[in-house]
Amino acid sequence: MGVRYTHQAITTERQIDILKERGLLIDDVEQTIKVLDTISYFRLAGYWRNFEADHATHRFRDGCRFADIITLYSFDKQLRALLFTAIQTIEVAVRTKIIKHFALEFGAFWFMEENHATNETRFAANLAVIRKEVERSHDDFITEHFRKYNEPDLPPVWKTLEVISMGTLSKLYSNFSDATAKHAVAREFGLNHHKFLRSWLECLAVLRNCCAHHSRLSNRVFPVKPKMPERMPNTWIADFSFREQTLYPQLCCVVYWLNSITPENTFIADFKQLLIKHPSVQTRLLGFPRSWEHEPLWR
Structure with a gap:
């Protein structure tokens, strides 16, 4: 039996905060906002999975940058x-x-x-x-x-x-x-x-x-x-x-x-x-x- 989904939509700024909390280095917040407003968070999620040290917690490996994901x-x-x-x-x-x-x-x-x-x-x-x-x-x-x-x-x-x-x-x-x-x-x-x-x-x-x-x-x-x-x-x-x-x-x-x-x-x-x-x-x-x-x- 599954669990009911209860998460609500969050702002682009909050998405960036979550990524930072997980250890992703973001050099230019304004540019990152523009990117996430053009390419959705979960489209990019498939790419940053490779940069995660732990897929359960979604913690990023040390030194990983948002720019690497975009590359x-x-x-x-x-x-x-x-x-x-x-x-x-x-x-x-x-x-x-x-x-x-x-x-x-x-x-x-x-x-x-x-x-x-x-x-x-x-x-x-x-x-x-x-x-x-x-x-x-x-x-x-x-x-x-x-x-x-x-x-x-x-x-x-x-x-x-x-x-x-x-x-x-x-x-x-x-x-x-x-x-x-x-x-x-x-x-x-x-x-x-x-x-x-x-x-x-x-x-x-x-x-x-x-x-x-x-x-x-x-x-x-x-x-x-x-x-x-x-x-x-x-x-x-x-x-x-x-x-x-x-x-x-x-x-x-x-x-x-x-x-x-x-x-x-x-x-x-x-x-x-x-x-x-x-x-x-x-x-x-x-x-x-x-x-x-x-x-x-x-x-």
């Missing part, structure tokens, strides 16, 4: 922007490859045909979500389609898959029954088996949502972890001694994926530059192993 927050914000751009490239490519390989062999409306699904319940759930997502769309090619056609009740796959969410796309691919077609899409991205692409899509959907909703990436435990094959056709990692539910393996997948689409991409260089701009940020907060810079993928 980590700024790094995280810029990392999300960098990552979101990379995810956009991957997402568009995945949609295109699925449309290309599935539509030519299984027709324009395969996603509406139950015989192409491995699980009937998931098929029905996916189709219901697709209907809602298409109905919400205001894209010109969707509205123009419905002006002209009324049967079937959804546009063909090359239109529909452009407006469904990444999560729905992931579930649609996972539940598709033809392994050969799924393998063909996976090989487009340098993956030997569709089970890896299925896993990576599931993780990418979660990671994309984190970036889209401005959620913290540093020191985050992800609910799903990507399958990490030990051998890959293209340049990959050699050391697998990392924490599986951190950002690091997710970034490894993104980099590998991105390299298969646009080998000339600058993601690694941009990421390393971001670290140089924020020298106080520790890569261990992202789950990076000690010698990650020597990994073939990250050189």
Whole structure:
């Protein structure tokens, strides 16, 4: 049985007093007020947790400053922007490859045909979500389609898959029954088996949502972890001694994926530059192993 919540709202000044009482050093109170009036107390709380000596009392380690927390927050914000751009490239490519390989062999409306699904319940759930997502769309090619056609009740796959969410796309691919077609899409991205692409899509959907909703990436435990094959056709990692539910393996997948689409991409260089701009940020907060810079993928 829980306890009734009785705390009341407090002023920004009182928030600062609490942080001081817990041992956080604040050099400029006026500037801190401006920050807390722009970035909420509990959004920043996820970042200063790493600076606490005791999570029960929320006592800070000696010498910790509010400026250190803002530096980590700024790094995280810029990392999300960098990552979101990379995810956009991957997402568009995945949609295109699925449309290309599935539509030519299984027709324009395969996603509406139950015989192409491995699980009937998931098929029905996916189709219901697709209907809602298409109905919400205001894209010109969707509205123009419905002006002209009324049967079937959804546009063909090359239109529909452009407006469904990444999560729905992931579930649609996972539940598709033809392994050969799924393998063909996976090989487009340098993956030997569709089970890896299925896993990576599931993780990418979660990671994309984190970036889209401005959620913290540093020191985050992800609910799903990507399958990490030990051998890959293209340049990959050699050391697998990392924490599986951190950002690091997710970034490894993104980099590998991105390299298969646009080998000339600058993601690694941009990421390393971001670290140089924020020298106080520790890569261990992202789950990076000690010698990650020597990994073939990250050189």
